[in-house]
Each structure stands twice: as C-alpha cells, then as structure tokens.
Amino acid sequence: MAITPQWKDELRARLTLSALVQRSVKLTRAGREWKGCCPFHEEKTPSFYVNDAKQFYHCFGCGAHGDAISWMVDHVGLSFLDAIKELASMAGMEVPAPDPAAARKAEARASLIDVTEAAQRFFAESLAAPGGAAARAYLAQRGFAPELCRTFGFGWAPDDRHALGRALGHFGEPMLEAAGLRAASEAGERYDRFRGRLMLPIHDPRGRVIAFGGRILTPREGLAKYLNSPDTELFDKGRTLYNLHRAAPAVRQSGRVVVVEGYMDVIALASAGIAEAVAPLGTALTEMQLELLWRLAEVPLLCFDGDSAGQRAAMRAITRALPLLAPGRSLAIVRLPRGQDPDDLVRQQGRTGIERLLEAPLSLIEALWQFERDAAPLATPEAKAGLKARLMAHVETIADPEIRALYRRELSDRFSAFAFPPRPPRAARTASEVGRRGAAKGTWRGAPVPLPGLTPEARSRLGALTLGGQRQGLLEAVLAGLARHPQEIARHAEALARLARSEPAAAARIEKLFELAETLDSRAPDAICSAQGQPAPSADIRYAFLDEGTDPDDACAQLAEAVSLLVERPALEAALAATIARFDSDPEGSFAEQARLRTRLMAIEERLKAFGRRKAAAPDAPGASGDAAA
Template identity: 70%
Template sequence: MAITPQWKDELRARITLSTVIMRTEKLVRKGREWTACCPFHDEKTPSFYVNDQKQFYHCFGCGAHGDVISWMTEQRGLSFIDAIKELAAEAGMEVPAPDPVAAKRAEKRAELIDVTTEAQDWFVRNLHSAGGRAALEYLNRRGLKPETLREFGFGYAPENKQALPAALPRFDDSMLVETGMRIRTDDGTMYDRFRDRIMLPIQDARGRVIAFGGRILESRDGIAKYLNSPDTPLFDKGRTLYNLHRAAPASRQTGRVVVVEGYMDVIALAQAGIADVVAPMGTALTETQLELLWRMAEVPVLCFDGDAAGQKAAMRAVTRALPLLAPMRSLAIVRLPAGIDPDDLVNQQGSGALENLLAAPKSLLDLLWSFESAAKPLTTPEAKAGLKARLMEHVDTIQDSDIRALYRRELLDRFSAFAYPHRERPSARQAQSTPGRAKGNWRYDKPAPRGLSPDAQATLNRAMTGGQRSTLLSAVIAGLIRHPEEITRHAEALSSLAKADPNAAPEIESLIELSETLDSEHENAISGPQGYPAPPEDRRYAFLREGTSPGEAREELAEAVSLLVQKPALEAAMAATIARFDDDPEGSFAEQARLRQQLTTVEERLKAFGRRKAGEPARQD
C-alpha cells in the first residue's frame, strides 16, 4: 500500500507536535498554543507559534508553516521517507510498503497537472491578446485591478471548438478530455468545453491548477453564466474550496475564515483587503468542505447573498453541519441586506461595511430559530406545534449528546417564550373588584380560573405531604408549583418521566393541569384559600425557600428534573437490554455493564444532590 493522506493523518494524530519541536527549541505556553523565537529566521520577539490541536506550526514573521513531517524535513534536514520512518517508529506504526498502483496514479496526476498548467498560461495570454480585448474590457468595467487579474490568474477561452489542441500540441486529445477541458461525444467527436468565456483557474491547497471555471461575457438564453470543469482525476468539486491556498495563510493570522457563494465574491473581497475568504464549487457545502473549514477556524462565517436563494443556501449548510458539531466547532452566519451580495456591498459601501457585519454574525442556533419561525405563518396552535416539531427534528440530527441537549433546551426556551407569552396581571384593586377572582393572597393569569379538579388536587397534596415514595419528586413538584413558568420549560422531560415511571404519571398530569392557573409572582404562590397544595415542611432545596433568586431556583430545578428523568430512563433501558439477552448474550451483557455503571453514577449524583441541599458535606469516596 502507499503512504496515503489517511495514513499521514493517523501519524500526525499520534505525535504531539510541540513535544517534537521542544527537543531542539524552547517553547513557552501561551493560552492554547506554544510560542518561541522562530528557528527559521533571526528574531528577538517571538512570532513562531505551535498549535497541537490543529497540528501545525506557523511563523508570522517569515511565513514558515508546516506540520510534524515538514518540521522533520525542513528543520532536521531529513528526506521525506526518513522523516516518515522516524516518526512512525515513535508512534508505533508500520510504514506502508510502496504501492505500484498508487505510484502510477501519482505519476498520472503529475502529467495531468502539466496539462492544466500549460492551459492556464494559454488562457492568460489570450486575455491580453487582440482576441481577448472584449473580455478584458468587461473585467475593467467590473472594477478589477490589473494586480487582481494577475493574482487570480484571469484568462480567456476563444470562441473556437478546436482551439485547445492547436494551442497545446504536445498533449494528446485523451489527456485534454481527462482534465475536463475537452468533451468527447458518443460518436467520437471532440470539442473544447470552454468557449468565449472568461477563465479562472481552480487550484488545490498547494496552489496547483486542477480545474477551471468559466464565465460568459453577456447573458444568453440557454447558456449557463458559470461553467466548471467536471470531476476528474485531479478535481473533486465536493472536496475543493476555491481560493483555499490563499485563504489558509490569511486565516492563520486573522483566526477567521469567511465562506461566500462564488468566485467573484471571493475576488472582490480579496481586492478590498479581506483575504481569508473561500467559496464552494457551485454546490452546497459538503461534509468534506466543512472539515477543511474547521481546520482553519473553529467557527467559520457563512456570508451568502441576501436573497431567498442565499438564505436557503445558508440553511442547507447549517443542516449539513448539525450532525458534525463538536465542542468549540460550529458555524456563524452573516445575513446581508435583501438583494445584496458581498461583491455589491464592498463595491457600494467599502470593505468596512462588510467587516462590521462579519464582526457580529448570528449563531447557528439563531439562524435555526429565525429561519424556521419565519418559514410559515404561526397563527394557530397547530402551526406553532409544527414550528416546535421542525426545530426538534433539526436538534435530533446533532450527534454530540451535550450539544444536542443544550440546543434542545435553548430552542425549547425560545419556543416557550413565543408560544406561552407573559400575560399582564391585574393590580390588587382590580383583582378584588373583578367578579370570579379569588380574594386574599391568591392571584390568577386567567380571567375566570377553572381551578384544579378534586382528583388532581388530592394527588398533588399527597405528593407533597409524604405520600409519594420519592422525596426529590415531591420537592420538584412543589418547586414547579412555586415557579410555574418552569413547568412548560420542562414539559418534555416530565412527559418522559411519566412514561418511564408510571407511579409518577398522576402527579405530572396534575402538575400540568395546575400550570394553567398559577401565578408565581405572589409572595406565597403555592397556597391559598381555594385549598391548593401547601409546600412541604422540608425546605432543604433553594427553589422551595423564600428569597431565592429566580436564576438560582431555575438552575437548581433544572438539575433536579434532570436527575429525576435519568434514573427511570436508565432502568427502562436496562429492562429492555435484559429482555434481549437470549438473542444477543454478548451484546446484552456489555450493554448491561454500561447501564449499571451509569445507574451507579446517577444514584451517587442523587445522593450528593440531596446531601448538598441539606447542607451536609459530600462524602470523599
């Protein structure tokens, strides 16, 4: 087999870059990175940084950049294969034997890059010839400077179906077809793919030309404005980002990478001084492209056009990214004014206008909420329930359990605030003078409160006076009655508890019934002349005590509800696992061991939670 990119990735993952560099250089910890005076040039102020997480070193003074392999070749002076062998021995890996097939494939790629490189040179010459005059004038009208044309390699393909083989006679037609620059029809006829188009080279991460994009000069019916090379042995549009080889070094200095929709947006921003910009290849962002972006920045910024199509493109990228989210790895989104793309904004208002937007992007979660809440009218209960369902569908795709739980909580909080808005309560004088309202120290949100049914009232009374087997459940029910605005927030978790623990179902159903009538802002919201349940005598929990801040009560209630839900859910999972023991004894046994460990952990957390609230010291096991 050959030394594949995957093998090299595994090698880098097993080696700590800073450890290797510290063998010859003195590194000093600086936040999440290491710094030193650059070993590649003389300097007195450190500008050399080592990032173990991203597995690279970089000098902001001389531009030296690389990974652990390039460190061994450039600083230690080893050959590539000697560097690989030394690092592999340290990592406990075997160096793959040479693969003749892979070697032949690499040789073929090199030959094809020779073709695309010569084609690029020819396109550039055409632009500055008499035949390219109209194309050059068009680019000048677009405001592109000569240095920008040179930097991005603008060229021109003439209106001639057979121009390319005549211009590149040393390459046969089969190679021109294989690079995507010529098309072979079923009857064997061949012709140039790009004709009468402004040409832009598409380059890989090393800056080698691997494909082309062509733009027409004037819009014509039936003619695509932009045309890209097809996928070839050199080019995979789902694994390539336009301008990556320029944006990556810029991104290391800014700590940011910006994603726009097209080539011209990238070029306009680069001309305006914003260099850390890339674009996908005319399609939605793929998982591979997202991984490339996350190697450059923890939170890439999407800056798509302000029209409906641009916003849908941003949403497609978000849905593609959700399953891949991880701690410190997300997306941010800049929403441009309607009908404006980044190119327009920079040309009309200057780079400062765009920089201001890039400095304050929306979070991925914000975009989810705003997109789905604006997707359909929300004038009926059914439509509002549909909004909640759509949001939870997105949340369920997130693979990381912690991030999924946090997204669920945040979006449910926003939904609750939207679907169950705060209602103005009457003053004390209005409460006393309005027929149907209770007098004394009890107030209601509803004009005509319907009160609890006798069964529900009796159920909650028993739950909080010692009749319920779980002290924590009794306390939580009392706490939620005192803070009824929290009931809706935890409704989903409480429903899960009711399903997993039938003994708790009557109390939870009565609690939800009661949530419609309670007012949490009075000094004693859980008792009153109508006989609503009084708080339990045990006030060890902060959410049952007077004077507790809303934030502290909210936080402690959330922890208590989480603990209540986890145990019956794990017990139900354990029962299901035991039931399938006969069909899968090995898998069932392993799953039982894992679940028992989790149950033990939850039991300890329950005990520690109770001791902590009682003011007892936690045990030191």
C-alpha cells in the first residue's frame, strides 16, 4: 500500500516535534511555542520557532519551514523513505508496504515540478525581453515596483501558440500537457495554453511552482480576463491558497490572515506592506481551504469586493464555514465600500484606508444577520417569517451543539427586536377615568395594594433585590405585573432574558419567574404568591397596570410597553457609546448615527414621562378621591 496523507498525519500526531528538534537544537519555551537559533543558517538572535500544536517549525531569518518528516530530510540528511522509517520506529507504527504504482506517481510528480519551474524561468525571461514591453508598462501603471514584481515572479506568455512548446520541447508533449502548460484541440493540434498574458506562478506551501495564473492586459471579446492552470497531479484549486508560502511567516508576526478574492489583490496589499494576504483561485472558499486558514489564525479576515458579487462570495464562505465552526474557530468579514476592491482602496487611500477596515470587521454572526435581513423586502409578516426560517436553517447546519445553541439564541434575539419593535405609547388615563372604570367593575381601590398573601419572611428574603430610582421602580413594577399576569411571561421571554443580562441585580427574580411560570395556575387571580417568593412592589411604586381596577387587556398592553422601555434604553445607550468611540475613524458616519440614536433616546424619554403621568394619576393622587366619590 502507499504512504497516504492520512498515514502521515497519524505519524505526525504521535510525535512531539519540539522533542525531535531538541535532539540537536537548544530550544527555550516562548509562550505556546519553542524558539532557538536556526540550524539552517548562522544567527545570533533566535528566529527559529517550533509549534507542537500545528506540527511545524519555521525560521523567520532564512524561511526554513517544515514538519517532522522534512526535519529528518533537510536537517538530519535522511532520504524520504529512511525518514519515514525512522519516525515510524519512534512512534511505534509500521511502515506500509511499498506500492510500486505510488512510487512511480511520486517520481512523476517530482518531474512535473521540473517542468513548471522551467516554465516560470521562460515566462520571466519573456517579460524582460523586448516582447514584454507592454506587460512591463502595465505593471508600472499599476504602481508595482520592480522589486515587488521579482518577489511575486511576474512573467509574460508571448502571444504565440507554440512559444512555450519550442522553449521546453525537450520535456516532451506528454509532460507539458500533464503540467497544464499545453493543450490539444479537437482536431488534435497542440498549442500553448497561456498566450498574450501577464503570468504569475502559483506555489505549494513549500514554495515550489505548481501552476500558473494569467491575466490579459486589455479586455478582448471571447477571452477570459483571468485564466488558471487546470487541475493536475501538482495542482488542486480547491486545496491551494495563492501566496500561502509567503503569508504564513507574516501571519505569525501580525496575528491575522487576510483573505481576498484574487492574486492581484494579494499583490496590491503586499505593495502597501500587508504581507499576510492569501486568495482562493477562481473558486469559492472550500472546506479544505478553510482548514488551511484556521491552521494560520483562529479568525481569518474575509476581505472581498464591495460589489454584490463580492458579498455573495462572502456569504458562500460563511455557509461553508458554519458546519465547521468550533470553539476559537470562526471568520470575520470586512465590508469594503461598494464598487471597490482591495486594489482600488490601496491605490486611493494607501495602507491607512485598508487598515481602518481590517481593524473593525463584522463578526460572522453579524454578517450572517445583515446579509439575510437585507436579502429581500420585509414588509409583510410572511416575509419576516421567511427571514427567521432562513436564519434557523443556517443555524441547523452548525455541527457543534454549544455553538449551535448560542447562534440560535442570538439570532432569535435579533429577529425579535427587529420583527416586534416597541409600540407607540398610549395616552395616559386620568385618575377619574381609572376610578370610573374600576368602580364599574366594583374593584376600585384608593391606593395600590401589594399582592395578597405575601409573608414578612418572603418580603425580607427578597428585599435585598429591591432597586431604587425611576427605572428601578419601573422594573419592580414590571416584575410584580408579570406575577399578576403570568400568561405574559412567555410572550416576553426573550426580552426578559436580555433584561436579566443588563440588570444583574434583577436576574434572580427574572429567572424565578421563568421557573414558576411552568407550574403556575394562570387562571388564579394571583398565580405567583408568597409561597413562591415573589415580592410586591413598595408602596410608593404606582403604575396603572398594577391596579386591580385596570382592564386586564390594558394592563397587559401597558406591561408590554414597560418591558420594551426597560430593554430598549440600555441597548440604545450601549449603541450610542460604541458610535461615539468610533468618531475619530469615521466622523461623518458616527455623527449621523449619533443623531439617529439620540432621537430614539428622546422618544424613550417621552414614553417614560408618559408612564410617569400614569404613575401620578394613581387613585390616591390629588383629586383622585373626589373623582372616586363621583
């Protein structure tokens, strides 16, 4: 059998790379890693790091990089097979019997790399030749310095059907076709796949050329703007990230990896000093590419174009990522201005412009919510229900049960706040109106009365939770009102949960309401009584919805209004604080958002005043007794 990637993964998992390296290199602990002086070049300051969790070593000085197998080959000097045998012996594993077919395949793969490396030299020489003048002018017009062009290996494919075939003819047509450099027409005529294109080499993680991408200089009808090599024995688009071999060392220094749509965006970011950028190759991000990204950073930054196509690409990546989410493993989304890509932004604003966006990305859940919320008009109940169905369908794809539950709760809260906004306040009733309505029912009282049956012990036990102030008084009244109208607890469950987070002192009582609501008899006048430990509001807390003279429907409507007031104000205050904090980076947008939030806060204040007027109109307020007597 062959030595499969799965077998090699098992071998690496059984070994501790730092222990292997320390046989010949002195290492010291550096956080979660080990560091020491690089054995591959002379140095006095340690720049060689070993990461056991990710199973690789890397030198920031000379670029040496590899795993346990490459260590035995490159440092110890063993052949690949001897390295495998040595490591298998250490790990207590048996080496699979050699597979002649697999050995021939590995040999052919090595030969194909010779072909692609030779092709890269041909393209680079063609760029420097007179025939590459137009390509050189294009690179200069894009602002790419000669040093940058050499770093990324720009080349030129002459507009000739057989230029590459003649230059590399000694490899033979089968090898050139197997490397994806030549193709055959239906008539059997062979020709160069890349013609009249600016060329870029695509590398594997070890920095070897395995494929190419070509871009035409000027649009021509019938020609694709970009053309990549086909999948070959060397190159699998879904398992390859452009620039990964250069980005990996930069990621270790910056702590982030930036994913853009194309290789020209990668190079534009590199020209601005952002070296930790990679790109997929003509396809949406695949599961394997996401795994490669998560090996580099816990939260890769997706920075796709600001047009609708770019946002759809970001959403496809989110959809692919959801089933794979795990603790400490997510994505963040950078939203570029509409109609711009990273290349445009760098040319117009330089590094400052792109860094400002990279420092304030959207979380995955926020991007998911915004995309689905904005995907279609939501003017009808059916459309809003469709939004929730789409959100919950995404949630169900998450494999991790804890993350799935958290996403379901968070998206449900967002949907509820969006779909059920607070209603405008009702006009406050006067004391005489309340008195006449209560008298008609024969239940009017001259002053608010606590819930019946509360014992002094229960009141003493929960008295420590009593809160002062207007907002706290309203909170106590709401809790008492929910005890009186327990059927409303389930209706406001999500809002109450948010309230518990913003008012820790009331969290215990809110949780008690949830527990007791499952067993109470909602037909009783006071379903939650002293035996269950719910306190009455203090005597100076007076709201119409607590009065037995208030119509039950009106009381429940007022309760809903009070709950929304309690929940909405802290949320608005937090949003306002966040908006003020970003004033320096976005003064225009921050100012407009502050104005909108302050307007909403003023509306909240008016609604609170309306409740204050209802409080002042309690039955024992001035003039109330006269109205009652009437």
